[in-house]
Amino acid sequence: xxxxxxxxxxxxxxYGTCPAGQFxxxxxxxxxxxxxxxxxxxxxxxxxxxxxxxxxxxxxDSQLARAPLHEVLTAEQKLRAFLAGTSRSPIPVDA
Numbered sequence: 001x002x003x004x005x006x007x008x009x010x011x012x013x014x015y016g017t018c019p020a021g022q023f024x025x026x027x028x029x030x031x032x033x034x035x036x037x038x039x040x041x042x043x044x045x046x047x048x049x050x051x052x053x054x055x056x057x058x059x060x061d062s063q064l065a066r067a068p069l070h071e072v073l074t075a076e077q078k079l080r081a082f083l084a085g086t087s088r089s090p091i092p093v094d095a
Contacts, residue, residue: 001030003060005082008091009075010063018059023091025052 004026011018029049037043045053064072082090 001027002079004030004056005079005090006072006075007056007060007063009078010067010071011059013067013071013075015063015067015071016059018055020091022052022055024093025049026056027089027091029053 004023007016007018008023010016011023026049029046029052033043033045067075078090
């Protein structure tokens with residue numbers, strides 16, 4: 001989930017053009033995988049979301065290659081602030 005949220009914050013800072021809905025697809029897939037793992041002990045991503053995960057990892061990799069360190073640190077701060085809060089997600093539902 002860290003890659004998803006840091007990627008979201010970096011994209012909001014101008015580093016990336018991934019459709020916002022793709023972030024939600026990956027976020028929901030991670031949540032479903034965690035719920036399934038908790039119930040069954042099996043960690044398996046839904047097959048139909050593998051392409052979305054690959055795109056998210058590629059985006060994050062390119063963001064780390066392009067974004068200056070201060071932007072990455074700002075994204076890290078935003079992630080920590082989100083984690084300390086009560087919001088369910090930093091990504092809007094209508095994204």
